Amino acid sequence: MARDSSRRDHDRQPRDRDTYRNRDRERERQRRRRGHRATDSTGELLPQAPRTPRDTSTSESPNRRKAKASDRTSGGSSNPLSLDSLAKLDQLNQKKGWKGYDYDSEYVKEVRRKEERLEKERVREEEREKRRMREEEREKRRAYESDYAREEQRRVKKERAVGEKNRRHTDDEREDRRRYEERYTESERKERRERRKAEAAQREAASDKKMRRVISGPLLEEGGNKEVHEYIAEKRGGAGSGSSDGYTDEEWARRKRKRICIIFGIVVLILAIVIPVAIVVSKKNSSSTTPQSNASANTQKPSNSELNGISESSIPATAKGTILDPFTWYDTTDFNVTYTDAVVGGLTIMGLNSTWDDSVQANPNVPALKDSFDYGTMPIRGMNVGGWLSIEPFITPSFFSGFSTHDNVIDEYTLTSKLGSTKATQTIESHYSAFVNRQTFEDIRAAGFDHVRIPFSYWAVTTYDGDPYIPKISWRYLLRGIEYCRQNGLRVNLDLHALPGSQNGWNHSGRQGVIGWLNGTDGDLNAQRSLDIHNQLSTFFAQDRYKNIVTMYGLVNEPRMVALNTDAVLNWTSKAIDLIRKNNITAVLVFGDGFMGLDNWQGKLQNYDNLLLDVHQYVIFNTDQIKLKHTDKLNFACKGWTAQTLRSEDKTTGFGPTMCGEWSQADTDCTQYINDVGVGSRWEGTMNTGNASTSVLSPTCPTNNNPTCECTDANADPSKYTAVYKQWLLQFAQAQMESFERGWGWFYWTWETEAATQWSWKLGMAAGILPAHAYDRNFNCNDTLPDYGQLGLPENY
Template structure:
């Protein structure tokens, strides 16, 4: 038995999923929001300061506050004919007396007013429409009447055609929402594209630019909390659901995680991509991570990734997770959901909207959330799931200090947003950073940053448990560290297959180590006399090999077969590490369709998974990595259920580490 707390192993023995070192740097300043106000309008395009101030005051009275958004039937806009600023202000006052509707904030109005307010100052095309010539007025009303008749005819024809083409509902026929291959976006019916301010059209705030609008509130808003948009959220929420009768509804207190441990699953590969989870996205030459993927896709990156966000995880995902007897969901996402910087190729903020929708689906089905920042500026571990494979530039190197502050700034925004009442009950865990590689990073720097981040998010109102990673240092390292921070929780990710000593255990040894070694470590860690205290295990899998294609980096090979190489001779594995340690070691059977698994192998895989679940419940619980993969069955809870190698209900298991595993008849040790 080689417990995790043994003297620090070589980096290759402690890694999560990847190793690679490649020179890189990230610099520059944050990229401006695509809807930020500009100052380029000419004097002929804007109101005077006094008049604009009056408009802003009126607009502010009508601005909808966060989470008071309710879809409203759009009103036809009355054509504005203006002579001077006094008329504009007077008409704004009259409009204010009518039924309230969502309006554009002053800043956005300044950016988008060139089309709507041109000609207000002298020389505009509307000037002579209010001249004293009666004939001009008469012509205006005649032309207006003709236009009105034409519009009515067009509307009638459109409605008839729409009903004829669809027996379900009348849906928007905008080219932006019904283009080839896109969902029908039926809840845009009745919402006029003209209700979207000109400056916001085509941005991430414009629902007509979204790939899919199902279950989003499509009423336009530019309201933010922590400078993060509340796009797509409905004004009310319901915390009355629970996923099963063994756990309380979201609205009720969970109680102690030491007494009722979490049983959860990750949504890895959804908002933070990984090649081994969705290999179909990583087919281009040199495409090894999200940085190179979005670089290669160029202008197609946004549409490609949004389609992935929309289809890889759906509401059915959360229904199935609850049906599996699970009660928590860990959602990894990366910093570009919040901000991007000069030189970043990442898709800016599209994943933010899907993160918010995912949380609402989890709420609908009674599932609590573990919020996980999976990638921070500079990369905290240099592995592809941080966004960019290569050099670690977080708290390290030329831009280390800059990236440390950027990361705190991101948490300043996130913590303000998720401190809202809407998230008080459903947010159980708030993760600071996934898997900082402290075998390379300065330990003191990481601990200092962790303390600063914890203090910041608590100050901003986060009441959930705050999670930090063990940094691959071993659980005993954290005894006595970062004490005095109520609700701070240590996170350990346990995998035998990335440790050279443990991957070579035979099947019986793997099960017994999961039962004895990991349960002992969990018990020691949650006791402040021997460990840090509160400890969760937010990643594990039932894989007994590292054979899944691209698991160790794209084309990196495997330890199992002895061809692992990421370009670093100190971490390369040149001879097989499977139990027989010879040429018999093969990934063929491990990567085969699960329908070909022998009875003994299926028995082992389920027992191995259940042994880990039992051990990690000696701590604060567990989160399986991950829910869905395209091919890698032993890494997918969804595929594992279908293959019959996981318990049908996570709370009702066949094996609880008693009796001790004694062997698996006829099961080869070469796969």
């Protein structure tokens, strides 16, 4: 409404010259009374700091807001017309011969004079600001120079004082000087002076630069080190000028001792700083370096003397740097390093000797290798070398304990991924070399065993796109391990422990998680890849050199048939059997029970000859069995497993030939990583798998957690085991041996671990909880079973 009213008022304004003049004069007087606001050459108000001409903030006074309102109602400006409007009016009047108006010219001139004054004031203000800033800079510079001058004066004064002190001699010093001159001739004094000058020059060259590094200039200027000041003053006014000749031997010795003390103190200070830092860095590096098994870490790199006399030029250029180049091998011990590119079934024979001896007998209870082993009648007493060519976290926890939870290193797949190709090759091959070696098989033979089950993974043969595993290097260690078995009369059970895609989704299959074998998008692809691998393996091990040593040939370790299609697994098994037999393998073929239960194999695969069903028996992975009391566990081993074995051996109630390929004497699942990396135990109720159907979050031990189920005693060093606990562990192991020998026999899991005694025959035998010989036992299930509760054995560990 105000804007419309202003427009109507403007339309009613008079158009004659007198009216304009009178109105302009009146408004000029009004502007002067309320404070004139300067305008520019266009008639617009000039800016007013800090607010703009049209600032409507609440900080304005009420009078100013009223004035602005009156301006808007009277035409919207403090001028009657803008210059643009006047120019239009002039053009209109020029038609009448007019040249403009005096009052218009004077008004414009006045406005422009005001603009000029304001502009000059603005320029002057800028100049004043610049002068002020320059003055501040000059003041700061003067203050700095003054401070510097004072510091310089102080430094010069101190240096002069020190120099004066060094040049000033007391009466005693003069007397010492006189005596010195009397003691030595002039030539002797000259010789001593020259010698001291040379020594001083050497000291100055060697230590003056170091002194400047250790003691900073500002510290010297502020008198931070008196002795150093004196030393510098001596250098400036001493040997070169001859004034130092006035010191006696005693004085020189005293000054020398001071300098030595100074240098010694500096060295001690440096060491006090460097040594702790070095220790911290060393610990950090040791914790962040690639973890490896203790057995590997404590073994020096092999000497590789086999390469002596072998020229690198004997290796063709196309083979250099490959698995056929022995100069790239970490360990050449007991390998034939003569180059050959010969392959059998696409698998290299590089490293093998051309001759072998099968006349060795493991022990008096079994025949030599060249003679037949009467399977089904003669019990297998075998040993697994687990955690060697197929890495398992609970066997070698040092590979995994160095990583944080965030790293998510939980199996060989994630371990090799985290390490990267180069580091993984170095780390894992050193493990292959040291964890199981020639001595291992000699010890296994000495412990009374006659068979060795060697778990290995498919990447010993090949790898596929996306695989981080170390390809093919474990192959030559597998072949060397077989030869070590041959040298000790030990027959071999080849155990393909990991197939493409993972046959069970557990960490010992290489990759924990989803089952991708015969399952999922690549299930059929991985099934065929597995058959291709068996085609190569069976072709290779059908050679004459392996007919007496590789007497058992495994198809796949622990296929998780409870999570797979049973018919698909049986169909694949039939294809594998046909393929392997076609390639002339005459060994016993071993297949896993798939956790279906022995009684459920009656009628399946019974049309094949020389086929053996493999079951793995543990009490600790079943919540019903783990909470049995010690005497009940012993009774279950004697009766329960014996009954299962006998039913399975009978083709009318089970499959037929049956053996136990894995078992241990552990009575709890307390061992670190036994239930996967970072997962607790059923025993203490800390087994959190992230899946409600598989987690066990309530303590599961015979006491029902009263007293508390605990793992400390079970995981303790065996030297701290009570006598009754050792007795139970020994009898529990012997009871299992007896039960499994009701079938074809057994393989203990496993020979060596880093720390888990109840899973290591080597450690258990040393602790006295396993027999010294597998065939020599002092307990059988016909004996009266002790009541371990009455003997005082706690049931909570």
